[in-house]
Amino acid sequence: MGRTYRSVRMGSHDVAARWLKASRALSKEDQIYGQRLAEMAKVHSSEAFYALDDPLEAAVFSVLIEILKKADPDRRYKGPRPRVEKGEDVDI
Amino acid sequence: MWIFDSYHRGTVELWDRDRGSARPLTFRYSPSFCLHLEDPHAHWEMMEGLEGRFRVEERAFETVYGPLDGYEIWAPRGVAEKIEKQTRMAAHLYNVDLRIDQRYLAERDLFPCGRDGESRFDPDFEIPLTSMAIEVEGDPRLSKAVGEVRVRTGRRETVLRGAEGEILADLFETVRICDPDVLLFPDGDLWVPRMAAKAEGYGLDQSLSRTGSFRKMAARSYWSYGKVEHKSGASIPEGRVLIDTKNSFVYREGGLRGVVLASRLTGLSPNLTSRFTPGTLVSNYEVYEALRRGIAVPFRKADAEAQRKVGDLKAADKGGMIFQPRPGVYEQVHELDFTSFYPSIIVNYNLSPETVDGGGKRGFLSSVIEPLLDLRLETKRLKKADPRYRGLDSVLKWMLVTCFGYTGYRNAKFGRIEVHEAITSISRDLLLQAKEVAEGLGLLVLHGIVDCLWVKGGDVFAVSLFKERVEALTDIATEVEAYDWIAFLPLADGFGAYNRYFGRFSSGGLKVRGVFARRRDTPEYVRRMQTEVFEKMGVARSIEELRRVEGEAREIAGRYRRGLEGADPSEMIIRRRISRLHYDKRCVQASVVSAYRRKGVKLSAGMTAGYVVRDARKWEVDAEGDASGFDPDYYGALLEKAWEEAAFVFGFIEDGGG
Amino acid sequence: MELELRSPVVLAPETFNVLIAPGRVLATSLNDHPGLRRIEALYVCGNYSRILDDLDRRFTSLDVRRGFTAHQLLSILREAYQTLIIFEHDPGIFEGASEMAEYVGRALKEASAGSAVLLYSPGTDPSLAEMAKFADRVIVFSDLPKGVSKRAAKNLRPGPKAQRTLEAF
Numbered sequence: 062m063g064r065t066y067r068s069v070r071m072g073s074h075d076v077a078a079r080w081l082k083a084s085r086a087l088s089k090e091d092q093i094y095g096q097r098l099a100e101m102a103k104v105h106s107s108e109a110f111y112a113l114d115d116p117l118e119a120a121v122f123s124v125l126i127e128i129l130k131k132a133d134p135d136r137r138y139k140g141p142r143p144r145v146e147k148g149e150d151v152d153i
Numbered sequence: 154m155w156i157f158d159s160y161h162r163g164t165v166e167l168w169d170r171d172r173g174s175a176r177p178l179t180f181r182y183s184p185s186f187c188l189h190l191e192d193p194h195a196h197w198e199m200m201e202g203l204e205g206r207f208r209v210e211e212r213a214f215e216t217v218y219g220p221l222d223g224y225e226i227w228a229p230r231g232v233a234e235k236i237e238k239q240t241r242m243a244a245h246l247y248n249v250d251l252r253i254d255q256r257y258l259a260e261r262d263l264f265p266c267g268r269d270g271e272s273r274f275d276p277d278f279e280i281p282l283t284s285m286a287i288e289v290e291g292d293p294r295l296s297k298a299v300g301e302v303r304v305r306t307g308r309r310e311t312v313l314r315g316a317e318g319e320i321l322a323d324l325f326e327t328v329r330i331c332d333p334d335v336l337l338f339p340d341g342d343l344w345v346p347r348m349a350a351k352a353e354g355y356g357l358d359q360s361l362s363r364t365g366s367f368r369k370m371a372a373r374s375y376w377s378y379g380k381v382e383h384k385s386g387a388s389i390p391e392g393r394v395l396i397d398t399k400n401s402f403v404y405r406e407g408g409l410r411g412v413v414l415a416s417r418l419t420g421l422s423p424n425l426t427s428r429f430t431p432g433t434l435v436s437n438y439e440v441y442e443a444l445r446r447g448i449a450v451p452f453r454k455a456d457a458e459a460q461r462k463v464g465d466l467k468a469a470d471k472g473g474m475i476f477q478p479r480p481g482v483y484e485q486v487h488e489l490d491f492t493s494f495y496p497s498i499i500v501n502y503n504l505s506p507e508t509v510d511g512g513g514k515r516g517f518l519s520s521v522i523e524p525l526l527d528l529r530l531e532t533k534r535l536k537k538a539d540p541r542y543r544g545l546d547s548v549l550k551w552m553l554v555t556c557f558g559y560t561g562y563r564n565a566k567f568g569r570i571e572v573h574e575a576i577t578s579i580s581r582d583l584l585l586q587a588k589e590v591a592e593g594l595g596l597l598v599l600h601g602i603v604d605c606l607w608v609k610g611g612d613v614f615a616v617s618l619f620k621e622r623v624e625a626l627t628d629i630a631t632e633v634e635a636y637d638w639i640a641f642l643p644l645a646d647g648f649g650a651y652n653r654y655f656g657r658f659s660s661g662g663l664k665v666r667g668v669f670a671r672r673r674d675t676p677e678y679v680r681r682m683q684t685e686v687f688e689k690m691g692v693a694r695s696i697e698e699l700r701r702v703e704g705e706a707r708e709i710a711g712r713y714r715r716g717l718e719g720a721d722p723s724e725m726i727i728r729r730r731i732s733r734l735h736y737d738k739r740c741v742q743a744s745v746v747s748a749y750r751r752k753g754v755k756l757s758a759g760m761t762a763g764y765v766v767r768d769a770r771k772w773e774v775d776a777e778g779d780a781s782g783f784d785p786d787y788y789g790a791l792l793e794k795a796w797e798e799a800a801f802v803f804g805f806i807e808d809g810g811g
Numbered sequence: 812m813e814l815e816l817r818s819p820v821v822l823a824p825e826t827f828n829v830l831i832a833p834g835r836v837l838a839t840s841l842n843d844h845p846g847l848r849r850i851e852a853l854y855v856c857g858n859y860s861r862i863l864d865d866l867d868r869r870f871t872s873l874d875v876r877r878g879f880t881a882h883q884l885l886s887i888l889r890e891a892y893q894t895l896i897i898f899e900h901d902p903g904i905f906e907g908a909s910e911m912a913e914y915v916g917r918a919l920k921e922a923s924a925g926s927a928v929l930l931y932s933p934g935t936d937p938s939l940a941e942m943a944k945f946a947d948r949v950i951v952f953s954d955l956p957k958g959v960s961k962r963a964a965k966n967l968r969p970g971p972k973a974q975r976t977l978e979a980f
Contacts, residue, residue, distance in 0.1 A: 065856070065877065066470045067864050103648055107477040111581055114467040115868050242885050242914050457876060457883035463854065463863065464871040563858070563879035570877070 072116025073106030073123065080120075101127040154178075156265040157282060157334060158392055159422045160368055161253035168363075168392045170281050170334065176364075177392060182257050186233050187214045187247040187449050189223035190240065199239050200224070207232065214449050216247065217517045217567060218507045221449075233452065247449035251440065255420040259444035264420050266413045273417045274528045276535060276545055280413055282394070285333035287324070293343035294754060295778060299351065306331050318355040321348060329360040335409065335423075336361070339399035342387040342428075349388055363392030370428065374759040382730075383759030389424045396427040403427055403434070406551060407544035414545050415552075418525070420444075431551035435559055438552070439567050442521045450566050456506075458570045469574045473603030474581040476588065478641035478649035481810050482802050483599055484696055486609050486639045486656070487616050489587065489623065492533065492630040493550070494604035495557035496526050498579050499572075501628055504560075506569035518567060522556060529553055530630060580604070587623045594619050600641055602651050607639065635659040637694045640802045642668070655687060655799075663691045669795040676788065678724040682713040683795040690799070696806055703803045710796045717789055722780040725788055726763040731756050739772050748776040814850075814895060814927055816840035820950055822895070827923040829930045829943045832952035837897075837931050838865035848872050851893040855884070857901025861933065880904060881911035888918040896922055897929045905938035916942035923947070 077099040084095020105123035106116070113119045129138075158168040158177075166177040185208075190196055203209050208227040213220045223245075226232070233249040248256070258264055264273055271278065286305040291298070302313040302320050304327050313323045328336075338344065345361060352359035359365075372386035389395060396404050396412060403411050404427055415426035415434050420441035426434060443450050461469075491497065498504065500523045505516025532546035559565045561573030580603065587606055588598050594615050596608040608619065620633050639656030641649050653667035669675045670683040689706050693699040729742070734756065736743035745764045749756050754776070756762055763777030769787035814822040820840060822828055830837065841847060841862070853874045856863065863875070874893060878884035881904050888896070898919065905912050919942060922928050930946065932939050943949055 064470050064472065065858060065860050065863060066467055068472070070475075072864075103646070107475050110471060111474060111585065114464070117868070241917070242882065242911075453882040454880045455882040455886050457878050457886045460853070460874050460876045462871060463866065463873040463875045466863075466875050466877075563883075570879070 067116075069110035069113060069116050069119050070107045073109070073120040074103060076116055076120040077102040077106075098124060154263070155268060155281060156258075156263070157394060157422070158424060159254040159258070159265060160391065165254050165257045166391075167254070180257065182253065183227050184248070184251070184253055184256060185225045185227045186230075186249045186452075187221075187223055187225055188233075188236060189214075189221045189245040189247075191243065191245075196240055196244075199236065203228070203232070203236075214247065215447055216449050216451070217443070217505070221245070237453075245455065246452040248444075249452040251444070251450060252421065252437075254422070255437070255441060256444055258420050259441050262445060264418075264441075265416045265422055267417050274524045276528060276532050276542060278413070278417065280409060282334035282409075283331075284335040284337055284409070285328065285331055287336055287338045287341070289340070289344050292778075293340045293347070295752070297347060299344070299348065306333065317351065318357070321351060321355060321359075322357055324348075325352070325357060325360040333393070335394045335396065336390075337396050337398050337404075337409075339397065341395050341397040342385055342400060343397075345390070345395060346386070346388040361393070361395070362390030364390075366391055372757065374757050383757050384428075387428060389428075394423045394427070396423070401427045402430060402551075403548055407548035410541075411544045411548040414548055418552075430555075431548075432555040432559055432562070435552045435556045436565060438525070439518070439521055439559075443517070443567070446517075448517065454564060454566075454568070456569070459510075469578065471581070472577055474584040474601060475603070475651060476584075476598055476601035476606070477651070478600035478607075478654075480641050480643035480647070480649050480801070480805070482638055482640045482696060482699070482805050483609055484638045486599060486607055486636040487619075488634045488636065489606045489608065489620060490632045490634070491583075491604040491627070492632060493526055493529055493553045494580060494583075494629065495576050496522050496529075496553040497629040498576050498583070499556070499560075500526055502575070502579055504572050504575050506567055506572060509569065509571045509575050518560070518572065522553075525549065525553060525556075583627050583629070586626055590622045590626065591619055594622075599639075600649065600651075600654075634664075636664075638696060638699065639664075640805070642798065642801055655690075657691050657694065661691075663687055668798050669791075674727050674729045675795070676725045676727055676791065678713070678717070678720050678788070679791050679795045681724075682710060682792060683799055685709050686796070686799045690802065699802055700806055706799070706803070710792075710800075713792060714789070717792065718785055722765050722775075722783050725765045725780065725783040726777050727766070728761050728763045728777075730759060730761050733758055741766070741772060741774065744772045744774045745776070748774050748779070752776050752779065814844075814846070816844060816929075822927040822929060823947075824894075824927050825923055825925065826947045827920045827928045827930070827945060829932075829939075829946045829949040830952075831932050831935060831939075831950070834861040834865065834933055836952050838862050841897075842867040842870065847895075850895060852895040852897065853891050853893040854897050854899070855887055855891075856899040857904050859901065860899055862899055862931070878904065881908050881915055884915050885918050888915070888922045891922055891926065894926055895929070896926045897931060900930060900932035900939055900942075902936045902938055909938060909941075912938040912941035916945040920945040 080102060081096060081099040084092050084099070087095055101124045102120035103123065105126050106119045109119040109122050113122060154167070155170040156167045157170050160166055165180040165182045167180070168177045172178070193200065200209070203226060210225045212225055213222050214225065230249055233246050236244050237246065266280070267273060267278060284306070288303045289299055290301040299317050299320055302324055304311045304313065304324065311327065313320045348361065349359050349367060367388035367390055370387040370389060372384065374383045385400065387397070396409070398404050401412070403415050407414065412423045412427045415421075415429075416423045419426060419434055419437040421429075421437055429437070440450055500519050503516050503519045505518035508514065508516035508519070529546065529549040532542045532549055536542040536546045557573070557576060560568050560576065561570050562568050584601055584603070584606065588601060591598050591606065591608045594611060596611045596615060596619060599607040599609055601607070608616075611619070616633060620631055624631055635658065636656045637659050639654055642653040644650045650667065655663060655665040655668060657663055665671055665687060668683065670680050670687065686706050686709050689702050689709060690699060693702050729745075731742055731745060733742070734746055736746075745762050746756055748764060749762060764774045765777070765780035766784045766787045767773045767775050767780065767782060769784045813824070816822065816837075820830060848870065851874070853876060854863070855876055855878060857877065858879055866873070876887050878887050884904065888898075919928050919930055930939075930942060
């Protein structure tokens with residue numbers, strides 16, 4: 062059978078389309094950011110469906126990933142800091 | 154016994170090749186059906202009535218979910234339907250709508266086209282049947298007259314000409330004398346009913362059926378995967394296999410061996426397996442296996458999915474995993490493909506209607522798919538050394554492909570949507586794990602779609618390790634193909650399209666998917682142009698070499714553009730499926746239906762019709778065969794789009810990509 | 812206690828109601844209703860649902876069960892126990908099985924012995940008309956001119972004597 066719900070990817074693309082439309086109401090200088098936002102919403106929404114069921118959540122997830130990447134252009138971030146196990150206090 | 158035809162005509166009739174072609178073996182057989190009532194006492198009057206008129210035995214019977222208490226009733230289907238009505242659909246009925254000859258064979262562990270003691274899952278089997286090829290000149294959709302007929306047996310070909318009555322008389326005489334077991338006849342399902350009717354008109358005894366009678370299959374239109382499909386009717390001879398070689402999917406994929414294999418697996422006569430889709434074959438295979446194991450086959454699909462919260466449904470209602478490609482041209486790429494991915498998951502994870510909620514025992518579906526899968530893996534291996542196994546491999550591949558769809562199909566006897574969802578859920582995890590293995594080895598994942606992954610980077614050793622580790626992790630066989638280069642195409646919004654790509658294998662040859670050259674509705678002229686351009690690109694083994702062939706590729710496209718106005722209208726035919734016959738608005742499909750109506754040809758929903766666009770702005774089209782001209786702007790635009798698809802590569806390289 | 816989805820769509824307990832309206836009427840009724848998330852409600856539909864996609868993302872407590880065949884629908888309706896049962900009509904289920912509409916109509920009526928039942932459809936067709944014969948109340952909303960909506964209402968032939976109201980808007 063075909064599926065009951067619209068795919069998360071299609072839904073995220075709808076969200077992106079709405080954001081693009083909304084950006085028309087912004088000032089001329091700000092409109093390009095609205096366009097960029099709509100694009101960022103679509104970059105990862107295909108893969109996000111693996112764990113996300115909500116198109117808006119997938120769109121926001123995609124945008125946040127892109128923002129984090131932009132904030133780290135040299136790809137310095139290597140992952141979460143390793144946890145340091147607190148050792149026992151030692152009497153010197 | 155080697156049964157090559159079977160049917161039910163009050164008795165079960167089996168045609169045995171070992172006994173010659175005189176007449177069939179006849180067996181009396183009164184099938185029964187099973188009934189389970191949740192509240193038998195509420196229907197005691199009905200049961201009394203049944204016991205008074207038919208043989209009824211109270212007993213437990215096996216279903217896929219386990220034993221049920223009920224009754225076995227020896228009565229025809231009509232009685233079962235009356236029981237349904239009388240109980241207001243509260244009755245649970247089994248073994249009502251089965252093919253009687255198939256059931257007879259299954260209950261005795263017999264199967265067509267094989268001998269006692271043989272395994273149905275042996276890729277090697279004999280076919281002790283004689284064949285004759287018949288071909289009638291002309292298109293039966295456009296003309297009903299029987300013109301010239303070619304008959305071929307072995308190496309001998311005879312051409313029959315003359316008046317229609319004479320041709321038919323000669324044909325019937327030839328068939329009578331040669332007495333073939335198999336008729337290979339393109340459009341046979343359209344010609345044979347006409348020939349039988351004309352024979353009566355001419356006072357001839359047709360010899361196409363060995364008994365003189367035919368079994369009728371009605372034509373119908375039906376929904377399949379969101380589209381209307383059309384199946385033409387047929388007059389099936391008795392005691393002789395008639396294969397419509399033009400319209401038989403199984404014959405096209407697997408030849409006579411494919412039709413016979415399908416027959417061995419499903420318990421159906423080759424007359425039926427040559428006419429059925431892979432989905433119907435796999436469904437019948439499951440029914441045959443159930444009957445062979447003494448499992449009752451439900452009449453209606455009454456077991457609905459389990460209740461769940463709307464959030465849980467949303468989470469489960471997904472398809473296969475996809476990694477969106479970034480459009481571009483990439484060198485030194487490898488494609489990893491899981492072999493029969495979904496069926497392998499069914500078997501490895503023991504997915505079946507009665508086990509999907511848990512439970513340790515081997516499920517019906519997984520135990521039934523396993524030997525089919527093993528056979529396919531064997532033919533896949535064998536065909537590499539011996540091309541004779543290609544046809545069998547293809548038939549098996551299609552049966553396995555459709556068995557997944559069947560788990561969720563609403564009319565599937567042993568379908569259950571939760572099984573369907575479990576398969577896709579596991580498949581997403583497995584593809585994700587494969588991606589992680591690739592990245593762990595330093596490979597870059599370019600694209601992934603359901604059961605295959607394209608990766609770049611690494612040396613031969615890394616790729617080999619990638620394959621090994623994925624197979625060890627997933628316990629599913631894979632194949633790896635190497636590409637010199639591959640292009641992933643964009644959608645209109647610039648993001649990567651799934652399954653639209655083309656590339657050159659390192660071993661030579663091209664793989665092309667989703668583009669004009671592969672689409673069934675592309676006009677021949679446009680297909681030729683794009684194919685020629687791809688062949689030119691196929692000479693290049695690197696991005697640098699692609700850059701060098703750009704000039705010649707452009708020259709090819711230019712040649713086709715210049716030649717368009719003078720091109721033959723027959724090369725402009727577009728073939729599309731007609732989904733409806735009535736349209737509210739003007740559109741191409743409405744014009745196609747009118748064009749065919751003007752020719753006196755009646756289309757049915759789901760049929761494919763060929764047409765040429767005469768004037769796109771006015772929606773004017775001509776039916777295939779009638780066109781004397783075409784709209785050059787319309788076809789010019791198609792040519793341009795096809796060129797742009799291929800030329801994406803050059804644009805990308807020029808922009809500094811690759 | 813009556814359940815007011817949105818005026819005038821008020822569902823009395825133990826009644827079988829039919830609503831013919833654009834999808835947004837039902838979707839917004841369900842999304843905006845404050846009490847709906849506190850009662851047990853079952854949403855029944857076929858393979859494709861126009862409404863489920865439009866439900867508020869926070870509306871997670873709704874039970875759902877899909878029926879792909881008329882026989883599955885019967886099983887679902889016979890097993891349903893929730894206070895409110897909403898069934899989104901799928902005419903495709905009755906293709907080639909038009910006689911089943913009567914059984915499903917009866918099953919909807921029988922289900923209303925313990926629940927408020929709402930059969931929803933965006934438009935009319937023969938199978939809906941058959942099921943609506945067993946309804947206590949039929950409510951028709953329409954964006955179309957009044958004449959058409961009256962025609963739509965007329966197509967629903969009056970049901971058994973038990974049917975009390977037939978309203979068109």
